[in-house]
Amino acid sequence: MRRIVIGITSLEQHIEAVKANPEHYRPRCCPHCGIKLLWRHGHYERKAGRQLEQRSLNPVPICRYLCSGCQRTCSRLPECIAPRRWYDWSVQQEALKPRLKGCSAGHRADYGGPDERTVDRWWQWLKARSDLFEFHLRARFAELGRAAGFDALWRQVFASLGLARAMAILDHELSVP
Numbered sequence: 318m319r320r321i322v323i324g325i326t327s328l329e330q331h332i333e334a335v336k337a338n339p340e341h342y343r344p345r346c347c348p349h350c351g352i353k354l355l356w357r358h359g360h361y362e363r364k365a366g367r368q369l370e371q372r373s374l375n376p377v378p379i380c381r382y383l384c385s386g387c388q389r390t391c392s393r394l395p396e397c398i399a400p401r402r403w404y405d406w407s408v409q410q411e412a413l414k415p416r417l418k419g420c421s422a423g424h425r426a427d428y429g430g431p432d433e434r435t436v437d438r439w440w441q442w443l444k445a446r447s448d449l450f451e452f453h454l455r456a457r458f459a460e461l462g463r464a465a466g467f468d469a470l471w472r473q474v475f476a477s478l479g480l481a482r483a484m485a486i487l488d489h490e491l492s493v494p
């Protein structure tokens with residue numbers, strides 16, 4: 318299931334797209350039963366801007382769709398919002414960066430950022446799933462072939478694709494996070 322819409326990289330862009338082109342968010346088929354007939358079904362609101370400068374954008378609307386077969390609802394998120402995570406991908410990337418060997422420190426949120434326990438959880442998640450992520454990313458991006466080992470690979474992913482885009486791409490094959 319493609320739960321993440323690639324290319325919508327900021328909350329501002331997302332809010333604009335929901336207004337101007339909500340079709341963009343329509344899933345191709347129902348993630349529950351596979352039927353391809355989905356109706357617009359309003360939206361729900363989600364808090365997404367955790368950083369200070371984004372907070373005024375909260376809550377952001379997420380388009381909802383109703384399946385004509387099983388009557389369940391589904392929705393898709395823009396690339397900038399992480400499914401099932403409180404913090405968006407860019408915050409996760411900046412928090413994880415200093416843990417990678419050879420990476421310059423990421424800029425930390427001055428306040429309201431994730432605590433160390435949360436960052437630990439993300440770090441354990443990345444380590445646990447890295448082999449699988451790596452397999453799919455290397456198959457797609459030949460230039461990652463030169464990065465040897467966990468630290469080098471993720472340094473390069475962060476510097477080139479960025480965590481948000483990498484996860485949006487991976488979400489086509491697997492379920493992240």
Ligand SMILES: [Zn+2]
Binds near residue numbers: 348349384386387
């Ligand atoms: Zn369905």
